[in-house]
Amino acid sequence: MLIGLLTAIAASICYGTGSVLQAVGSRRAAGAEPDPTGLTQHGGPNLSSTAKAALTWEFILGTVLDFVGFGLGALAARLLPLFLSQTVISANLVITAVLSVKLLGIRLTRREWASIGVVCGALVMLATAAGHEGGHHAASATHWWLLAVTVALMLGGTVAVRLLGPRAAILAGLLSGLGFGALGVGVRILDGVDPFDVTTVLTDPALYAIVIAGVGGMYLHTVALQLGSVNGATAALVVGETVLPGAIGVLWLGDASRPGLAWLAVLGFLLAVAGAVAVAWYGNHDPAPTTPAPLPTPTPAPPTPVRG
Template sequence: MLCALGSAFCFGAASVLQAMGARAAEPGTGGGVDVTLMWRALRQWRYVAGLGLDGLGFVLQIVALRTLPIYAVGAALAASLAVTAVIASRVLRVRLRRIEWAAVGLVCLGLAMLALASGKEGHEDVGAGLEWGLLVAAFGVLLVGAAAGRLPERPRALALGLAGGVGFGVVEVAVRLIDSADLTDPALYALLVGGGAAFLLYTSALHSGSVTTATAGLVLGETIGPAIVGVVWLGDRTREGLSWLAFLGFAIAVAGSLTLARFGEAPSTARTVETVETD
């Protein structure tokens, strides 16, 4: 659980840096999924620093996923929005409303409930069917993202964020299925394709749409689906008699995270603060 929370901290701090880098990148020629955006964003040091934190967070996430049920790790990762909110309030001088401080408290409460109720990860033998299904889902994320890029701004941001969340969810499940560096393992390619697609789609959402809406879609996509897969197919369970506590804690943590979704907008406020200080 400490690794899951450490991963959430890394992802929460990285999201601020990446959003700042993505928005500072040179604008592209279109409004949908901008394939070259990531390359332009890599010229921004904040985006590169964010990727470094993402890398550390991913290592911690792998350790957590090899020990905890997916639903517990997914809720902890969604809590990265609480980390972003607290960082924004302290470093970027973003004012949190009372309901948002309450949401931070709810996230912490939900995670504490999950920590008490979570059992060990399951070890069900699912065969190759789920692995191939993950690979199909990973390529499906790319297709959905391409279609979402043609939508108007508001539904586009939600669709790109949701598709990106599903891509990250594919990564979470794939990590559980990979036992060795077998180049014939479909789960390995699902991880690579799903992770790459998720980064591309979410970066495009940060750049061209409502980040609040996109982040809400991301949280839903990366928590609910993988949690269901973990319980139904992989055998994730709770401690004896505490299923209700795990379900309630998961719901509270995700609901609190959704309340904090606007903190993908923190970089805009940061630029305003920098301008005021310069003046």
């Protein structure tokens, strides 16, 4: 349990730092080369503008941290109940919020700090109430359903954010979170890991769900960072990343709380989600670029009367 918690915390730090660095890279790319052709007809970023953001050194470093976080998160998903591992990893919201103050110049309101405090308190409740981890086996049909749902979410989300344009920031963050949640479930049920069998791993649909969820979730998260507040996008990601795998772990994989502490686990889970939603609601406050006020139009002088 302790090793799993430390692994999940390390993954959370990597993800939170990576999100802020990616936001810095996205905004630097947009500021260096403002280009109206980088938008779709609905006002959202096209693939070319997203690719330009991904080529900045800040974004590349943030992506490397995301990959490290992915490895640590995958290990945590195998060691802890999903409702605990995914919620601890989702605490990257706190890292993101604190670093955004320093690196992005964002000033957090009292409501945001209070919401972050609720998330931290909820994580303590979950860690206290978490019991044994369930199994890693799921029926073959479950693996195929996970792949089908993952493909539908990632493709549908990509189309939706392109159509909605600037209004899609929170939706893109939520869908990226659902992708990362599906990734966590896939890692948990992946066949051929213990004992390791490369043929079993390569023929398991869950492996391809993991790949599609990882790539699609990364793309949608990048779009969310381009469109809106880093804190709001990350908070929406937290909701999607936490609710789906937590419910699946309890309902189908046998994850459980300690005897007599189920109420504390449920309360902690609900407070964690509510706190993340609150940060998403209050956190969409990135200052818009200021434009100088237009100079007042001078009043023309009255015509000079002509004599004669």
